[in-house]
Amino acid sequence: MPKAALIGGGVIGGGWAARFLLNGWDVALFDPDPQAERKVAEVLANARASLPALSDVPMPDEGRLTFASSIENAVEDTDYIQESVSERLDLKHKVYTEIQAVTPNTPLGSSTSGYRPSQLQEGATNPASIFVAHPFNPVYLLPLVELVPSAVCAPGTIGRAKEILRSLGMYPLHVRKEIDAHIADRFLEAVWREALWLVKDGVATTEEIDEAIRMGFGLRWGQMGLFETYRIAGGEAGMRHFLAQFGPCLTWPWTKLMDVPEFNDDLVELIAGQSDAQSGHLSIRELERIRDANLVGFLRVLKERDWGAGRVLLDHDASRRAATPDPTPDSAGPLVMAHMQVLPGWIDYNGHMTESRYLFASSETTDAFLRFIGAGMDYVAAGHSYYTAETHIMHLGEAKLGDRLTGSVQVLGADEKRLHVFIRIEREGEPVATLEQMLLHVDMTAGRACPAAPAVLARLLPIAEAHKTLPRPAAVGRHVGQRKT
Amino acid sequence: MPKAALIGGGVIGGGWAARFLLNGWDVALFDPDPQAERKVAEVLANARASLPALSDVPMPDEGRLTFASSIENAVEDTDYIQESVSERLDLKHKVYTEIQAVTPNTPLGSSTSGYRPSQLQEGATNPASIFVAHPFNPVYLLPLVELVPSAVCAPGTIGRAKEILRSLGMYPLHVRKEIDAHIADRFLEAVWREALWLVKDGVATTEEIDEAIRMGFGLRWGQMGLFETYRIAGGEAGMRHFLAQFGPCLTWPWTKLMDVPEFNDDLVELIAGQSDAQSGHLSIRELERIRDANLVGFLRVLKERDWGAGRVLLDHDASRRAATPDPTPDSAGPLVMAHMQVLPGWIDYNGHMTESRYLFASSETTDAFLRFIGAGMDYVAAGHSYYTAETHIMHLGEAKLGDRLTGSVQVLGADEKRLHVFIRIEREGEPVATLEQMLLHVDMTAGRACPAAPAVLARLLPIAEAHKTLPRPAAVGRHVGQRKT
Numbered sequence: 001m002p003k004a005a006l007i008g009g010g011v012i013g014g015g016w017a018a019r020f021l022l023n024g025w026d027v028a029l030f031d032p033d034p035q036a037e038r039k040v041a042e043v044l045a046n047a048r049a050s051l052p053a054l055s056d057v058p059m060p061d062e063g064r065l066t067f068a069s070s071i072e073n074a075v076e077d078t079d080y081i082q083e084s085v086s087e088r089l090d091l092k093h094k095v096y097t098e099i100q101a102v103t104p105n106t107p108l109g110s111s112t113s114g115y116r117p118s119q120l121q122e123g124a125t126n127p128a129s130i131f132v133a134h135p136f137n138p139v140y141l142l143p144l145v146e147l148v149p150s151a152v153c154a155p156g157t158i159g160r161a162k163e164i165l166r167s168l169g170m171y172p173l174h175v176r177k178e179i180d181a182h183i184a185d186r187f188l189e190a191v192w193r194e195a196l197w198l199v200k201d202g203v204a205t206t207e208e209i210d211e212a213i214r215m216g217f218g219l220r221w222g223q224m225g226l227f228e229t230y231r232i233a234g235g236e237a238g239m240r241h242f243l244a245q246f247g248p249c250l251t252w253p254w255t256k257l258m259d260v261p262e263f264n265d266d267l268v269e270l271i272a273g274q275s276d277a278q279s280g281h282l283s284i285r286e287l288e289r290i291r292d293a294n295l296v297g298f299l300r301v302l303k304e305r306d307w308g309a310g311r312v313l314l315d316h317d318a319s320r321r322a323a324t325p326d327p328t329p330d331s332a333g334p335l336v337m338a339h340m341q342v343l344p345g346w347i348d349y350n351g352h353m354t355e356s357r358y359l360f361a362s363s364e365t366t367d368a369f370l371r372f373i374g375a376g377m378d379y380v381a382a383g384h385s386y387y388t389a390e391t392h393i394m395h396l397g398e399a400k401l402g403d404r405l406t407g408s409v410q411v412l413g414a415d416e417k418r419l420h421v422f423i424r425i426e427r428e429g430e431p432v433a434t435l436e437q438m439l440l441h442v443d444m445t446a447g448r449a450c451p452a453a454p455a456v457l458a459r460l461l462p463i464a465e466a467h468k469t470l471p472r473p474a475a476v477g478r479h480v481g482q483r484k485t
Numbered sequence: 486m487p488k489a490a491l492i493g494g495g496v497i498g499g500g501w502a503a504r505f506l507l508n509g510w511d512v513a514l515f516d517p518d519p520q521a522e523r524k525v526a527e528v529l530a531n532a533r534a535s536l537p538a539l540s541d542v543p544m545p546d547e548g549r550l551t552f553a554s555s556i557e558n559a560v561e562d563t564d565y566i567q568e569s570v571s572e573r574l575d576l577k578h579k580v581y582t583e584i585q586a587v588t589p590n591t592p593l594g595s596s597t598s599g600y601r602p603s604q605l606q607e608g609a610t611n612p613a614s615i616f617v618a619h620p621f622n623p624v625y626l627l628p629l630v631e632l633v634p635s636a637v638c639a640p641g642t643i644g645r646a647k648e649i650l651r652s653l654g655m656y657p658l659h660v661r662k663e664i665d666a667h668i669a670d671r672f673l674e675a676v677w678r679e680a681l682w683l684v685k686d687g688v689a690t691t692e693e694i695d696e697a698i699r700m701g702f703g704l705r706w707g708q709m710g711l712f713e714t715y716r717i718a719g720g721e722a723g724m725r726h727f728l729a730q731f732g733p734c735l736t737w738p739w740t741k742l743m744d745v746p747e748f749n750d751d752l753v754e755l756i757a758g759q760s761d762a763q764s765g766h767l768s769i770r771e772l773e774r775i776r777d778a779n780l781v782g783f784l785r786v787l788k789e790r791d792w793g794a795g796r797v798l799l800d801h802d803a804s805r806r807a808a809t810p811d812p813t814p815d816s817a818g819p820l821v822m823a824h825m826q827v828l829p830g831w832i833d834y835n836g837h838m839t840e841s842r843y844l845f846a847s848s849e850t851t852d853a854f855l856r857f858i859g860a861g862m863d864y865v866a867a868g869h870s871y872y873t874a875e876t877h878i879m880h881l882g883e884a885k886l887g888d889r890l891t892g893s894v895q896v897l898g899a900d901e902k903r904l905h906v907f908i909r910i911e912r913e914g915e916p917v918a919t920l921e922q923m924l925l926h927v928d929m930t931a932g933r934a935c936p937a938a939p940a941v942l943a944r945l946l947p948i949a950e951a952h953k954t955l956p957r958p959a960a961v962g963r964h965v966g967q968r969k970t
Contacts, residue, residue: 011718136701137718144701171700177688183697186683190675195711198671203662210710212668214793215656216621216629218710221703223779224772225695226680227756228764232772233496233622239760243753268728271712275724279713287709287717290792294708297786304830305778308699345789355848355873360841388840391878392965420966436965479964480877480921481905 001026001063002164005075005106007095008084009036011043012111015139016082017065018047022140023168024060029067030074037067042285047140050292052402053343054141054169054299057317071098075106080164082133084111093123100125107161109133109147113185116178117150128154133161134182135170138288141295143171143312146182169316171309199271206271207278222298223308300345329372331466334424337368338407342399353399358433359391362423365407366437369421373459375452384453386419386439394475397432399425405432412476414464416451417441422473434475486511486548487649490560490591492580493569494521496528497596500624501567502550503532507625508653509545514552515559522552527770532625535777537887538828539626539654539784542802556583560591565649567618569596578608585610592646594618594632598670601663602635613639618646619667620655623773626780628656628797631667654801656794684756691756692763707783708793785830814857816951819909822853823892827884838884843918844876847908850892851922854906858944860937869938871904871924879960882917884910890917897961899949901936902926907958919960 004020006013009031017040020027029040044065052059068074075081081099085091092110099108104126112120112132121127132148145165149158158174165172175182181189198204204212220229227239234242279287302310329335338361346357370376370386379385399405406426413420419439424431443450452460489505491498494516502525505512514525529550537544553559560566566584570576577595584593589611597605597617606612617633630650634643643659650657660667666674683689689697705714712724719727764772787795814820823846831842855861855871864870884890891911898905908920928935937945 136705142701142704144697146697171696173693173696173700175689175693177686179686179688183683183689183694184701186679187676187698188702190679191672191711194671194675198668201662201664203664204660204668206712208658208660209668210712211656211658212629212631213672213706213710214708215658215797216627216669217673218703218706218708219627219780219783219794220621220776221698222707222783223699223703224776225698225703226676227691227695227760228772229776231760231764232769232776234769238769239757240753243756268725271728272724275712275716279716284717284719284723287713290790291705291709291714291717293790294786294792295704297790298704298707298783301779301782301786305775305782307775307779309704312700354845355876356841356845359844359878360839363840388880390880390963390965391840391876393844393876393878395873395875438966477964477966478875479962480875481923481962 002079003028003063003077005068005078005081005099006030006084007071007074007081007099008086008111009033009040010084011137012135012139013082013084014040014043015047015135015137016084016111018044018051018140019168019170021063021065022047022051022059024063025168026063027065028074028076028078029065030069030071031067040065043140046138046285046288046292049289049402050138050296051140052341053296054303054313055317055320055341057320058339058341058404060320071095072102075099075102078103078106080161081106081108082111083108087112087114089115089119092120096120096124096130100129105129107131107157107164109161111135114181116180117148117153118178121150121152127152129157131158131161132175132178132182133165133172134185136184138292138295141292141299143169143309144184145170145172146175146184147172148175148178148182150178166316167319169313171312196267196271199274200267205278206274210278223302296343297345300343331463333470334408334410334422334467335369335372335463336406336408337372338365338405340364340405340407342401342403342405347401351400353403353432355395358393358395358399358425359435361405361407361425362391362393362433362435362437365409365423365425366421366439368407369409373463374456379453379456380444383444384450385442385444386452387442388437389440390438392436392475392478392480394434394478395432396434397427397430399427399432403427410470410473411460411464411467412436412472414460416457417449419460422476434473436473436476436478487564488513488548488562490553490563490566490584491515491569492556492559492566492584493571493596494518494525495569496622497620497624498567498569499525499528500532500622501569501596501620503529503536503625504620504653504655506548506550507532507536507544509548510653511548512550513559513561513563514550515554515556516552525550528625531623531770531773531777534774534887535781536625537826538781539788539798540802540805540826542805543824543826543889545805556580557587560584560587563588563591565646566591566593567596568593572597572599574600574604577605581605581609581615585614590614592616592642592649594646596620599666601665602633602638603663606635606637612637614642616643616646617660617663617667618650618657619670621669623777623780626777626784628654628794629669630655630657631660631669632657633660633663633667635663651801652804654798656797681752681756684759685752690763691759695763708787782830785828816948818955819893819895819907819952820854820857820948821891821893822857823850825849825890825892827886827888827890832886836885838888838917840880843878843880843884843910844920846890846892846910847876847878847918847920847922850894850908850910851906851924853892854894858941858948860941864938864941865929868929869935870927870929871937872927873922874925875923877921877960877963877965879919879963880917881919882912882915884912884917888912895955895958896945896949896952897921897957899945901942902934904945907961919958921958921961921963 003026006029108130121130134146136142162172230242231239303313348354408424410422423435425433440449441452488511491514593615606615619631621627647657715727716724788798833839893909895907904924910918925934926937
């Protein structure tokens with residue numbers, strides 16, 4: 001199992017720990033803060049409640065977390081090192097010296113928001129293995145990591161770092177030219193400065209500013225960035241029209257170009273007081289959980305649409321699926337066709353899986369079975385499909401958020417046009433629901449039943465034959481309200 | 486029916502037209518562009534494919550759109566006027582003079598991105614009725630509208646404008662102090678300036694910049710703004726800790742504070758060329774539809790969680806539901822309990838409603854029925870609920886995106902503990918699915934069946950009695966695969 005060393009266990013270091021551990025890496029973490037263990041455990045609890053909800057592939061077994069007593073102990077025998085200590089260059093240099101005294105060649109990423117890699121490398125034993133890997137909070141959910149090498153970085157090290165970060169489901173953005181604050185934080189800094197002026201000048205409160213962001217352009221920026229958004233805003237004439245229209249505004253007095261507000265106690269109190277009024281009714285942990293649930297929702301939306309950050313998730317699933325292919329199911333018994341986990345969008349206000357999601361889990365299982373017998377997407381695209389005509393559901397248990405479910409198929413009967421199946425949705429071997437279904441093979445253009453393709457029947461009929469020997473489930477042939485026999 | 490006059494029918498004016506029309510307002514639009522009708526029709530088509538998907542209350546009948554031959558004709562007998570012409574102050578003044586020659590007291594909002602209301606009011610017949618109402622593209626989906634009055638504005642006019650904008654499902658953010666570019670565009674301007682420098686200096690391409698936004702902080706800003714996000718980033722110590730940590734960075738050389746890049750043809754070509762390479766494989770209309778689907782997804786996520794922009798949608802639904810209460814269903818026949826529309830998240834890759842959504846539509850119907858007999862959320866919170874034990878579904882038709890569905894309940898039988906129902910999910914009076922269900926009344930704490938509360942039975946049993954006279958549907962008592970009789 002691969003192993004990462006993390007130096008610093010604050011909000012960012014803890015987020016890295018969660019990212020690595022939940023993706024199956026062992027982690028050795030060093031942080032002199034006596035509270036570090038508790039803090040990391042809390043970040044990890046948040047991550048466990050959200051990150052798995054992004055995956056449609058079973059998560060790997062969680063890695064082992066150890067707290068090291070020193071930097072030396074932490075970095076021994078590791079494949080990757082990430083430094084997330086405070087933003088003080090002298091401190092970072094000291095940490096790198098200690099690390100590289102033990103292991104000078106291990107890829108060593110820094111979470112720095114502002115320093116350039118060349119600055120980080122000053123005086124290092126091996127500058128070539130030090131680079132910026134700047135993530136965004138919450139590290140366990142947001143895919144972006146700015147990967148910034150300097151000219152002296154070993155290309156092999158950077159390539160390896162990218163590979164590792166991708167294997168964690170992240171999106172390493174290779175920043176080709178090192179500058180202070182890389183790319184994203186330049187924008188955050190510019191917005192932050194304007195926001196401080198607006199608060200200081202009494203134009204808007206922190207809450208009004210937040211609404212101005214999240215009710216409008218914030219929603220746009222979660223799925224397209226600045227330029228693609230403006231390309232659309234130009235209307236049919238596109239980007240050049242937009243530039244012609246808005247380019248000149250740059251010299252208008254819209255922003256406080258020349259000034260930096262004085263950062264004194266008065267300003268701190270003004271902002272902190274307004275922030276308390278806005279968000280103080282929720283604890284930081286509550287806010288984190290709300291944020292995480294929202295981000296999971298956004299990311300799932302994008303994943304459904306194969307767009308932006310959602311595409312990163314799909315790629316990550318695909319690479320993990322390729323690494324651990326589903327075992328060929330054994331046709332002698334019911335075929336386990338689907339592995340699922342109960343996602344936040346599947347539960348009701350009581351925390352139970354909603355009724356319709358049992359049928360959804362069954363559909364996922366049947367879809368996997370249809371792919372297995374050669375009647376998947378390509379078959380449908382060519383004009384034929386199996387349609388469900390009739391379903392009977394027995395609700396036998398309650399699945400809850402995070403539960404891992406399996407879906408299996410027992411073929412009760414099959415001929416050229418009909419497919420009669422029994423689906424079990426199980427949690428730890430116990431059924432939470434069973435479903436009996438009759439599917440019809442249809443010509444989608446003609447809109448009527450027709451025989452399935454010979455290749456499909458050649459896969460289906462032997463399974464039906466083999467399943468004839470299986471015991472017939474008691475629920476088969478039941479009608480609603482029938483007395484149990 | 487209320488009526489709005491819109492002056493200017495570009496991307497923004499067209500978006501306003503969609504917002505008003507789909508919320509049941511009549512609209513008179515004036516735009517001298519001979520292409521205006523076609524362009525507005527295209528924006529309207531996008532809006533019709535997305536805005537209704539945000540609503541869980543039936544949309545009102547769409548208003549009537551007319552194209553006026555002059556400003557004078559457009560503004561006659563209207564309740565609200567919105568100006569969305571080009572950002573030229575002299576042009577805006579000329580438009581206001583023409584408007585106010587006809588109707589000086591009608592609320593007159595301007596879509597201006599940058600001008601202050603005092604500037605807009607200069608030389609006006611009635612300055613008191615002119616204000617800034619600055620929306621964000623796409624106007625039909627994003628709730629934010631910055632409402633900026635000047636000191637001379639009539640408070641009654643501003644109050645009325647807020648009311649109207651809220652009735653359109655928007656979030657009017659009252660900007661209390663007028664400044665150039667209001668609030669949100671100051672941030673957009675600051676980010677835009679930084680982005681132009683990054684492109685010009687060859688640090689990043691337009692695509693890399695967009696990824697730096699949408700893979701990271703853009704996702705955060707769609708659900709919390711700047712300050713609430715940073716409050717969390719401070720960890721347990723909150724806002725003051727964050728400020729102490731990052732405040733000093735303001736004076737670091739992270740942003741190009743002092744300069745504005747020269748906006749010449751070279752820069753335009755550089756940006757437009759990179760934008761073509763990034764997004765040119767998709768037409769503007771395709772990009773718009775992708776954006777709209779993503780935004781609908783985000784907004785539905787927030788609506789499910791009663792958070793941010795989602796709360797605006799919930800409030801809008803609630804106010805429309807209160808304005809047109811569901812008629813008390815007539816217990817003599819099957820009770821029509823739910824009106825639904827097939828949403829983008831309900832369909833599969835073929836554009837058909839997915840199998841599990843028929844059960845979902847049925848659950849919505851049953852839930853409404855349970856509320857109707859007094860076994861709603863409060864009843865559940867107090868520890869009792871009806872659980873579905875068994876379901877039989879007949880799939881009879883295919884619902885498609887945007888179809889309007891109704892769900893009705895016929896009570897087949899009921900006693901103290903059991904509720905046996907037949908649900909019809911219909912489109913234009915034809916069933917797309919029918920469901921037979923047996924529900925059990927349970928004590929959720931004890932985890933076993935128990936008699937329902939007397940108040941619930943007092944509502945339920947008379948309905949069951951009345952429904953005894955209804956014909957028994959043929960599908961009742963069927964088992965899967967049974968021959969049709």
